[in-house]
Amino acid sequence: MRPFAYQAPDDTGAAVRSVAERPDAVFLGGGTNLVDHLRLGVVSPGLLVDVTALTSTEITEVGGGLRVGAGVPNSELAADARVRSRYPVLAQALLSGASGQLRNMATTGGNPLQRTRCMYFQDVSTPCNKREPGSGCSAIGGSTRNHAVLGTSEHCIATHPSDMAVAMAALDAQVLVLGPDGERTIPFTELHRLPGDTPERDTVLEHGELITAIDLPELPMARRSRYRKVRDRASYAFALVSVAAALDVDGGVVREARIAFGGVAHAPWRARRAEEALRGATVSDESFAAAAAAELTDARPQPGVDGGNEFKIALLTRTLVATLRDLAREEA
Amino acid sequence: MDPDTTLRVDGVTHHLDLDPRASLLDTLRQRLGVMSPKKGCDHGQCGACTVLVDGRRVLACLSLAVAQDGHEITTADGLSEDGADHPVHRAFVEEDALQCGYCTPGQVCSAVGALDEFARGWPSAVTTDVAADPELDDAEIAERMSGNLCRCGAYKGIRAAVADAHREVSR
Structure with a gap:
């Protein structure tokens, strides 16, 4: 591991200035992903600026919704009584991620910024455009079982690994950011980028910008919401596909739906076409499957030496149908 | 200069000059001779290094020791009270x-x-x-x-x- 300096400043402003003035500086949160990457040689920063003691660890009521400090551990966010009753999809998404130990370490601000678990990205002996721009993509034509089917580019087919982020995207959360030029708010659905020809950039954050909190807006329909995750083992594994959904049904007809997909794209994938297809539709497996089809029109499964990932189309369709069916039953 | 770090491990206070790269796991085992946390994968996938920090279970392999300054660390050894098993x-x-x-x-x-x-x-x-x-x-x-x-x-x-x-x- 390349040597690096460590700083634990007194406040977020000082932390932001420290990172902003050094191109090779990074923020340290829970460290669950960064420390592993330091060890693997995926990244080699010159300075780590520890923000774990600086950002808020409080969850507070704000305008009918909740403001979650960036320092709130994933475990405590999932355990919060208000989150469990008002946004069950978020509690379930958090609980389906990682392990008890990791959820105690991982933070609300750090979780969305974790990097892809693409095995080629994490293996420094293979080319990867995300790790080393211009070196090529080893995943395309390689093992693609865990890779994206939506929004890919010829440069990168990695997926975003976070479960929490999928729920946040469905809930229309807002990301509060402090940067060298002041504060700004970014809709959660616009935080993550698609790879395009710059897959090295996961998000729209500029160097030195720090997530200080995430706002969950008031959303009564989210009281009936669910997260369903399909993976290769029953626990402690990343999603092959996942669905975060909230459903508002009146007399057997869908009034409104909120849907996001995980495990299928470079970003948590807000499924607005599926939501549109469901508005006014009769509650039935057929209309739920039609909503999935509407969203997946542009899906491009990847061939691969491991059999590829075309299975994700059918798997995601069935997962969406099952999730919405459960929610409709809950409404009845 | 590396920062001075104070770690309280199983009830004993230690003042250490640490390389920022040192994990809590390596610091416990190699610097302090606290051998009950084990190194399995060193990547956060196996849980063999699990310790309690301020009463919460975490992975020592993915924790930097310098970031644990002032925290109370309990290993499986330190769970015993007055010589009685937990x-x-x-x-x-x-x-x-x-x-x-x-x-x-x-x-x-x-x-x-x-x-x-x-x-x-x-x-x-x-x-x-x-x-x-x-x-x-x-x-x-x-x-x-x-x-x-x-x-x-x-x-x-x-x-x-x-x-x-x-x-x-x-x-």
Whole structure:
């Protein structure tokens, strides 16, 4: 591991200035992903600026919704009584991620910024455009079982690994950011980028910008919401596909739906076409499957030496149908 | 200069000059001779290095030691009070919850953390209604302990030991 300096400043402003003035500086949160990457040689920063003691660890009521400090551990966010009753999809998404130990370490601000678990990205002996721009993509034509089917580019087919982020995207959360030029708010659905020809950039954050909190807006329909995750083992594994959904049904007809997909794209994938297809539709497996089809029109499964990932189309369709069916039953 | 770091480990205070690269796990084992946390994968995938920091279970391999300044670290060794084994220690022995024993200190710390989380009413991924208080059945124990791998496959005994310890501590 390349040597690096460590700083634990007194406040977020000082932390932001420290990172902003050094191109090779990074923020340290829970460290669950960064420390592993330091060890693997995926990244080699010159300075780590520890923000774990600086950002808020409080969850507070704000305008009918909740403001979650960036320092709130994933475990405590999932355990919060208000989150469990008002946004069950978020509690379930958090609980389906990682392990008890990791959820105690991982933070609300750090979780969305974790990097892809693409095995080629994490293996420094293979080319990867995300790790080393211009070196090529080893995943395309390689093992693609865990890779994206939506929004890919010829440069990168990695997926975003976070479960929490999928729920946040469905809930229309807002990301509060402090940067060298002041504060700004970014809709959660616009935080993550698609790879395009710059897959090295996961998000729209500029160097030195720090997530200080995430706002969950008031959303009564989210009281009936669910997260369903399909993976290769029953626990402690990343999603092959996942669905975060909230459903508002009146007399057997869908009034409104909120849907996001995980495990299928470079970003948590807000499924607005599926939501549109469901508005006014009769509650039935057929209309739920039609909503999935509407969203997946542009899906491009990847061939691969491991059999590829075309299975994700059918798997995601069935997962969406099952999730919405459960929610409709809950409404009845 | 590296920052001065104060670590309190199993009730003993240590002042250390640390390389910022040193993990909490390597610091415990190599600098302080605290050998109960084990290095399995060193990547956060096996749970053998699990310790309690301020009472919460975490992975020592993914924690930088400099970032633990001022925190209270408890390993499986430090769970004993006045020389008496912790109820989770006793339950692991009673239920034969190990074979080679390499993962056991991590399992024990994880179980102590998991039982505390359950006592606080925290739900898990298998809790049917996350808004309600969960019941600690076998499926809940398996899910809550899924971050600790056992290559010997002593899971049946581990689940039984966690259930025993739960009955003991909630009595």
